[in-house]
Amino acid sequence: MKTLLSLYPPFLLLMVLYVQFAAAIVNIEIYSFRELLIMACWIPVFTIPGLFIRKRWYKVFFVLLFFLGGLANLIHLLILKGPLSASSIFILLNTNVGEASDFLALKWSYLWLLVIPYMYLFYVALKKKSVNTSVNKYLVIILVILMSVFFGEAILHDRFVRKALPQTSKALISFIQEIQTYKNLKLRELKKVEATSNYSGEQIIVLILGESCNRSHMSIYGYHQETNPNLKLRNDMVVYKDVVSPYSNTIGSVLSMMTETNRENRLNYDKAISLIDVFHSVGYRTYWLSNQLPIGIWDNAIFNLARSSDRIVFTNNYANTSFESTNLSPYDEELLQPLSRALISEAGSKFIVIHLMGSHAAYSKRYPSGFNKFITHSNSKKKLINEYDNSMLYNDFVVDSIFEILKSHSQTPNSRISAIYIADHGENVYDENETVGHDYAGSLPQTNVAVPMFVWNSDTTTLKALKANVDLPFMSDDLFHAIIDMSAIISPHFIPEKSIFNKNYDSSRKRILEDGIDYDKKNAD
Ligand SMILES: [Zn+2]
16 A cells, blocks of 8 residues: 555645546546546656655656646646647647737636646645655556556557657647648748729628538438528528539648639649738738648648638647547537627728538537437448538538628628638548548549538628529639639739639639549539
8 A cells, every 4th residue: 555655646646637627627528538547657657766766856856747747738728628739739839919819718717716726736745755665566566567558559559649648748749740740831921912902891701611511411402301401591692503622632622712723723822822812912801710620731731821811710729630630629619709709809801711620520529419410320321421411410500600690790881791601522421432531542422522602692782693603513723713703802813704703704614623534524424
């Protein structure tokens, strides 16, 4: 027993356990049992040498180490309601103070009192004298074996950082790895573009980027399950029937929609003019509100574009890697409040990009339990389809809520709000080739590239005009031109024939996808 007490000094143990206890109080979903197991393995890494060193400075050293690691995690928990992660460090370092005070509601809350017991436990852990006793060698040996098994298993499977490090160290190490790949990207400069506004009043343009959205699972596109109970009731929205994305991955499709790059000119994304450049040059305030991960090999390039906006908000800060985020990201409704704040925060015209997590796998993690509507299934395949459909049902709620917020904000005279929802790419959910996902080998399934697109407008005359081309084919890499057109911006970079909203729209463009195949030829037969 005494040996155990020197291996796990009670107050140090309590101090370490306390952080997970606080996590459970703040947000039960982020409480991690594994973190407790990891800590149980790390404490003896310091206390076993302590049995031999028996010096005061050594004890102060490791108690302080556990204290600081826990404190960083605890404070982060209280402010952001999530564990410390590489994403949140990344965002904090890329956010200026003005933005932080605007969007981080750093309000007093009784939860802050949770810091006091932690401080007390630290004080006692430091004060308590070590139990000076002869050590039970067998107990130490058993513990060393157990720890070796735990650490060894993680090392063998090449997941030591991911599975065997305490939260704070994991966040720091993942962050350092991440910042290396980020530094390799050329930082995007905001470009001054020749452009003026042809609209006399104030305008708000909102681009909602959906994620992994297969339109054949949407009832507004004819799906047999009712996945759009809200959007189907809207009479202030126009649905475009035949839009495809040339890419079935997020980076290619988002960057080609946001810049003048298209399948024909193949301009380098870094050198091409972006919509943010255009709106900024006209004098709009630009916003990027995202529930996608800011970091990760792919996400970095999008973050690089996002950060050229005047204001950026990333609500998805729990994860250290893209992989982790598929299980940890918060629900898309987290973006509704930042949107409302962006709308009322400053006067003047605005361009707001909202990047949703949408229906990204794992589907069951994308919606709260209230949207668990499609539940009858006979096998695992049907179960997954149901989960996907539930995520679509939730997406219907989120997009409809965004339109409602815009509607309630659009009462000001001499102002117009326009919004476009478009998915980055589709998703194959056993629709074709008996597979799931949006990775492809060989040729692209239609469901990976056929995307939903609909337009909402506060002005009925504008809305009427937008209806003219709803049935025409369009490929999303020309969205750059469509949005400039919709915003009534005059610029030499705008090509009317490329805008589906324009009366001169050229619908004869060949839609060649990233696999080099003509979408319309392939799907004609
Ligand atoms: Zn995507």
